[in-house]
Each structure stands twice: as C-alpha cells, then as structure tokens.
Amino acid sequence: MAVTVSIPTILRTHTAGEKSVEASGSTVAEVIENLEANHGGLKSRLVKEGALHRFVNVYVNDEDVRFAGGLEAAVKDGDTVTILPAVAGGA
C-alpha cells in the first residue's frame, strides 16, 4: 500500500527537507512505522504513549484520523496522509 505523506516544515529536518515522501502501510500506525524506518526520529514527534501526540493532526485524505479510529485508521493505496501541527495556544 503506497501512500504519499505530506510533511510539515517543522518535521522536514527528518526528511532531508522534502515536503512529501512515499510510505507504505494499511493503517496510520503502519505508515508511521514505515516512515520511522526511512526517516528516523519522526515517530516520536507523532506518537506518545501509544496515541497521536496532542500537538499533531494527521489526516487521511480529508479526514482527521482522530475521528476515524486514530492510529488504527485505515489507509488505502494512493491515499494522501497529511501531517500538520495543531495551531493553538492560550493565555
């Protein structure tokens, strides 16, 4: 299952500056494992204690995976996985 993963600016240090990379897997968790194998250091920026880090949003195509099974969300051949840091804060 080949997917395209869109990488945000802050994580491009792990992908030699590439904005998007290819990865494989049938779930988001498998895609992240595959990313880690090729771009070491990414996994710890995305996953904490077995769940997606709260500072990070991951989408499969147009869907935020938090509303679609989290790390177990299904990924199909040709899908686009987009990683975006949450934009948030507060007084």
Add this chain to the structure above:
Amino acid sequence: MLVIRRDLVDAMVAHARRDHPDEACGVIAGPEGSDQPERFIPMVNAARSPTFYEFESGDLLRLYRDMAARDEVPVVVYHSHTATEAYPSRTDVSYASEPDAHYVLVSTREPDEHEFRSYRIVDGEVTEEPIEVVESYMFAHTGADDVPDTV
C-alpha cells in the same frame, strides 16, 4: 524584525476587538521565502474561549492546502490575549511549531488601547523582535527618514 503593512495590523486588531472577550486567531500568508505578510486570513477559534484558541482541524487542513497551492507559508500566526499582556504563554510556546513564522500577539485587556508585539518561537525559546509598520512594502527601507513606526 517583522515588517508589516499598516492595513494588516489594523485588520488583526479589529479581529481581536470583534471577538473579545474570546481569543481571536488567524494567519497572514505570504510567498514562500519572502518573509512578507500579504494575505490576511482570520480563522475561527474552535475553542471559543477567553483563555484558549485552536484552529478547527478541517479549517487547518484547508488553510494549509490552500497556502501550498499558492506557494505560500504562514508568515504571521496571530492571536489575542484578552485579559493578559501580549506575551506568549506557556501553552503558546508548547504548541508553537512554525519556526519561520512571526508569532504576533495582540492584547485587548485595555478597552482603549491595544498592545501589539511579535516573537519568534523556536524549540521552546521565545525571542521578542522589533516591528516596523509600513504603508507599503515597496517603500520600506528606502532611506534615513524612513523612521520605523511603532504601534
């Protein structure tokens, strides 16, 4: 240093006043590599809170796709503090993940005057920077009489 057009500053302050006492938030996009804020994009604060702001996740995806299609980056990421000073909170710093962006804070705690400041936030470290407000980018940095405005 943040160099920014006056109309964009006015738009941020107006947005902050409009949403007060909730925090207002948004982005000013600009061409990648230009460091020049141009396209004002007010965002909905999904938290609708006086002490927290967050871009809704679907809005966030559409925003970044739209910027990518235009070869833009978020040059400015702004939000308001409605009861505290215009300085990044611990929460602001923990979420900050655009190392190339100018993080602008507008404080609306005083009804008649606003505080408007800009920061870089990189690897959890906050550095305040000067702001130069210009009428037009075309005439910025043109001569000795081009005295930086402050807000």
